[in-house]
Amino acid sequence: MSKRRPQVFISGARQDEPLARELAAALEDAGIHAWWDGLIAPGENWAQAIATALDDSEALVFLISPEWTESRYAAHELDVALSGSRFAQRVFPIIVRPGGRLPWVLTPYVVGELSAKRPQKRELSELAEKIAAGVTGANVQSHAGATPEKAR
Numbered sequence: 001m002s003k004r005r006p007q008v009f010i011s012g013a014r015q016d017e018p019l020a021r022e023l024a025a026a027l028e029d030a031g032i033h034a035w036w037d038g039l040i041a042p043g044e045n046w047a048q049a050i051a052t053a054l055d056d057s058e059a060l061v062f063l064i065s066p067e068w069t070e071s072r073y074a075a076h077e078l079d080v081a082l083s084g085s086r087f088a089q090r091v092f093p094i095i096v097r098p099g100g101r102l103p104w105v106l107t108p109y110v111v112g113e114l115s116a117k118r119p120q121k122r123e124l125s126e127l128a129e130k131i132a133a134g135v136t137g138a139n140v141q142s143h144a145g146a147t148p149e150k151a152r
Contacts, residue, residue, distance in 0.1 A: 006135045007056050008092075010036035011077045012063030016096055019119070020063060023094075026121070026128035032135055034061075054080055059090035059135045062106065069100035078103060092131050 008027055012020045017038055024034035035053040040046055050073075054060075060081045068074045081087045082105060093106040095113040102110075111134075112127045119127075 005031060005033045006058045007033040007035055007053075008059045008061055008131060008135060009053055009057035009077070010034055010061045010063065011068070011074055012036065012096070013065050013067035013071060013074075015067055016063045016065055019096055019114070022119070022121075022124055023061070023063075023128065026124040027131065029125065030128040030132040032128070032132045059092060059131065060087055061131060062091070062093040064093050064095045064100050064102055064106070065097040066100040069102070078106075090134060092134065094127065 010020050010024060017036075020036040021038060024036055024038075027034040035057060037046075037050065040049045054077070060077065062068065062074070062078070062081075081091045091106065091109045092111045093102070093109050094111060095102065111130050112123075114123065114127075
């Protein structure tokens with residue numbers, strides 16, 4: 001029986017769907033299953049699919065943009081991330097477009113900024129490796145000592 005690969009939930013605005021798709025592919029290459037709402041099948045219960053994916057995930061990646069910060073769904077996903085120790089040191093915000101209000105509680109967790117240009121495959125691979133290391137328990141410099149409880 002094979003062991004299940006860790007799963008990461010990618011939260012992003014609809015405008016960032018191409019980036020979510022590319023990051024998901026880079027995470028898959030790094031050995032991490034990536035879930036994002038582009039995987040929801042037509043006709044599937046959208047809210048249930050998201051709830052199940054959050055329950056099945058070991059980490060959360062937030063693609064921070066102006067649209068993301070204004071989304072009520074993003075606010076709910078952020079609440080899930082910060083509601084206990086389950087996602088401690090496993091929250092990975094990436095700034096993808098300037099102008100959004102980065103929630104202060106996410107500041108210690110930012111793993112990258114891709115807002116200057118369209119990211120190259122190498123940049124996405126490096127981010128995916130950093131996220132994979134954090135998910136699998138390897139030491140990640142940007143997360144050292146940070147936990148949701150300490151950040152609140």
